[in-house]
Amino acid sequence: MIYTCTLNPSVDYQIETKQLELGTLNRVQDTAFYPGGKGINVSRVLKNLGVDSTALGFIGGFTGTFILERLNEEGINTDFVIHDEPTRINMKVKTAKEETEVNGSGASIPKTYQEQLIQKVEELTADDYFVLSGSLPPSISFDFYEKLSAMCDEKGVSLILDIPNRSLKDLLSFRPFLIKPNQAELSEILEKEINTKEEAIKGAKELIQFGARNVIVSMGAEGAIFVNEQFTAKAENPTGTLKSSVGAGDSLVGGFLASYNKSNDFLEAFQYGVASGSATAFSNDLCKKDAVDQLVSQVLIKR
Numbered sequence: 343m344i345y346t347c348t349l350n351p352s353v354d355y356q357i358e359t360k361q362l363e364l365g366t367l368n369r370v371q372d373t374a375f376y377p378g379g380k381g382i383n384v385s386r387v388l389k390n391l392g393v394d395s396t397a398l399g400f401i402g403g404f405t406g407t408f409i410l411e412r413l414n415e416e417g418i419n420t421d422f423v424i425h426d427e428p429t430r431i432n433m434k435v436k437t438a439k440e441e442t443e444v445n446g447s448g449a450s451i452p453k454t455y456q457e458q459l460i461q462k463v464e465e466l467t468a469d470d471y472f473v474l475s476g477s478l479p480p481s482i483s484f485d486f487y488e489k490l491s492a493m494c495d496e497k498g499v500s501l502i503l504d505i506p507n508r509s510l511k512d513l514l515s516f517r518p519f520l521i522k523p524n525q526a527e528l529s530e531i532l533e534k535e536i537n538t539k540e541e542a543i544k545g546a547k548e549l550i551q552f553g554a555r556n557v558i559v560s561m562g563a564e565g566a567i568f569v570n571e572q573f574t575a576k577a578e579n580p581t582g583t584l585k586s587s588v589g590a591g592d593s594l595v596g597g598f599l600a601s602y603n604k605s606n607d608f609l610e611a612f613q614y615g616v617a618s619g620s621a622t623a624f625s626n627d628l629c630k631k632d633a634v635d636q637l638v639s640q641v642l643i644k645r
């Protein structure tokens with residue numbers, strides 16, 4: 343079974359407006375609410391691609407109820423720890439020119455609830471994948487990532503890490519099956535500029551030396567690279583019209599896992615993951631299977 347874990351979920355409030363001007367009243371053209379947070383997005387993408395998963399993490403309040411109801415409607419298994427404070431709301435503003443995001447910091451999670459999540463992860467076995475994605479809420483420290491990663495390592499659970507944290511390097515000794523920093527995150531982790539695919543490949547190889555088993559660096563409109571001990575590959579995106587890139591990285595992870603689960607083939611999974619990322623960038627919500635299947639042959643992979 344694939345488990346996703348979102349420690350800091352969100353309701354994503356997506357706004358489309360002609361322009362966004364600070365210090366004045368802006369009226370919007372279009373709005374939508376989505377259950378958000380990186381692990382939750384991975385579960386939603388997996389479901390869209392026909393693969394079941396269970397979404398774990400913390401949710402609470404009226405926003406938590408919204409997330410739970412939407413995931414239930416979509417037929418996604420959930421096993422959240424439910425707390426009292428409302429889950430945060432993240433604003434995603436799209437104008438004709440650019441995308442702007444305003445993410446909340448997150449709810450406060452008491453220690454007893456943190457312990458309840460640990461108990462759920464205790465149940466995982468070596469047949470499972472555990473996708474630990476997204477930021478930490480303010481009341482939880484980096485040790486929590488360490489604790490969950492160590493548990494996966496001990497039990498032989500395949501750990502996938504997509505955390506926007508410069509200390510990701512400190513988790514690589516737990517031998518994650520896959521990590522997926524984006525270009526900016528890779529720069530931060532390695533404390534050097536990453537501008538090209540060649541530089542990203544070099545950087546990813548350093549992360550393999552630290553213990554990561556497979557590394558994908560997502561590079562937005564420029565595509566992505568894949569590195570493991572056996573080979574490296576570059577991917578170019580298919581062409582299309584950008585609608586909203588929110589969740590494109592999570593879609594890459596979801597698409598990769600959906601394909602790898604069936605084929606055990608890294609290159610095929612990488613190609614399908616990139617097609618999923620692009621299909622999300624070309625739609626308002628997360629990618630749907632038809633769109634991914636249409637794009638996959640247009641993703642150019644070079645080993």
Ligand SMILES: Nc1ncnc2c1ncn2[C@@H]1O[C@H](COP(=O)(O)OP(=O)(O)OP(=O)(O)O)[C@@H](O)[C@H]1O
Binds near residue numbers: 559562621
């Ligand atoms: N403008 C775009 N056109 C085509 N494909 C895109 C575009 N933006 C993203 N993608 C695809 O989606 C993948 C992931 O995107 P990106 O690198 O922006 O992830 P991210 O920064 O982790 O995003 P998020 O945090 O919103 O999930 C890219 O590697 C690419 O394949």
Ligand SMILES: O=P(O)(O)OC[C@@]1(O)O[C@H](CO)[C@@H](O)[C@@H]1O
Binds near residue numbers: 352354378475477478
């Ligand atoms: O604040 P974090 O946890 O880093 O990211 C949260 C978030 O921006 O990531 C997802 C897209 O990847 C959105 O659904 C969500 O709002």
